[in-house]
Amino acid sequence: MKQIVVLSGKGGTGKTFVSASLSALAAPVVSVDCDVDAANLALVLEGKDVHTEDFFAGQTAVIDADACTGCSDCIDECVFDALSLDESGTAVVDEHKCDGCGVCSLVCGEDAVSMKDNLAGRWFVRRTKSGYLVHAALGIAQDNSGKLVARIRQEAVNTAENESVNAIIIDGPPGIGCPVHASVTGADLVLAVSEPTVSGIHDLKRLIDLCSHFEIKCAVVINKFDLDVSRSRQIEEMIESSDLLSFLGKLPFDRQVPLNMALGIDPLEISSFGPLMKNIWKKTLEMLK
Numbered sequence: 001m002k003q004i005v006v007l008s009g010k011g012g013t014g015k016t017f018v019s020a021s022l023s024a025l026a027a028p029v030v031s032v033d034c035d036v037d038a039a040n041l042a043l044v045l046e047g048k049d050v051h052t053e054d055f056f057a058g059q060t061a062v063i064d065a066d067a068c069t070g071c072s073d074c075i076d077e078c079v080f081d082a083l084s085l086d087e088s089g090t091a092v093v094d095e096h097k098c099d100g101c102g103v104c105s106l107v108c109g110e111d112a113v114s115m116k117d118n119l120a121g122r123w124f125v126r127r128t129k130s131g132y133l134v135h136a137a138l139g140i141a142q143d144n145s146g147k148l149v150a151r152i153r154q155e156a157v158n159t160a161e162n163e164s165v166n167a168i169i170i171d172g173p174p175g176i177g178c179p180v181h182a183s184v185t186g187a188d189l190v191l192a193v194s195e196p197t198v199s200g201i202h203d204l205k206r207l208i209d210l211c212s213h214f215e216i217k218c219a220v221v222i223n224k225f226d227l228d229v230s231r232s233r234q235i236e237e238m239i240e241s242s243d244l245l246s247f248l249g250k251l252p253f254d255r256q257v258p259l260n261m262a263l264g265i266d267p268l269e270i271s272s273f274g275p276l277m278k279n280i281w282k283k284t285l286e287m288l289k
Helices: 015-026 073-077 103-107 145-162 178-184 198-214 229-240 256-263 274-287
Strands: 002-007 029-033 047-063 083-085 091-093 113-128 131-138 167-171 189-194 218-223 245-251
Touching: 002 015, 002 178, 015 029, 015 167, 015 189, 015 218, 015 256, 015 274, 029 145, 047 091, 047 145, 073 083, 073 103, 103 113, 113 145, 131 145, 145 167, 145 178, 178 198, 189 198, 189 274, 198 218, 198 229, 218 229, 218 274, 229 245, 245 274
Parallel strands: 002 167, 002 189, 029 131, 029 167, 189 218, 218 245
Antiparallel strands: 047 113, 083 091, 113 131
């Protein structure tokens, strides 16, 4: 089973478009949307969610109002200002501020504070025309996205094994932080989508350094290359001078792409992109041999 992670180092470069196109070409495939903070691959890979499950991460303090005496010891010790007294003199918890450290439960002399598992989000398995999609939604003000990414990646592996699928296409989150680390761990190839802009080149370099650190093969696709041909050539020269990179191809700018994405239409239906994406997928398969 091969796992391909589509990354960009920044948002807005077109990695979801590339991920959706590869999913269509690789069918049957298991796709994963690891951008759990702002997942959107499900907008393109339409289908029916066949499984839903809550995701718990960390803990939140809970006050037993009958046992609380309003002594304020928990309030004094909470460095997150997550506790206060209500009008009746009972301690209450602001769940958005609570970090789940558990200090309040340790200092409470009345055993009025307990810790409950924190509902941090939900994840889903969807049946699509290209196979399956595992996607998730991180809850509001939750910060455990790396753990949720790891969870849905494991579910993708389980689904692929159960369905005898040989490829997993991962639509990764932007940047190079914790969710990206969770997305690339154990992957066979990073497909970096770049764009010919100053920020695009800068973030591509950061992503290349990340791949080098994790010792993962990296291949590059230049999207919207014709918006700045000189900078596109700069990216190509950077790839040619590196022993760590491979060049898969470049895609032109087309206003029809975001329109198709917004309408949930397969981006491969744009005649100018179908052959280009097929060639990129062919080169990708050659790298995985």
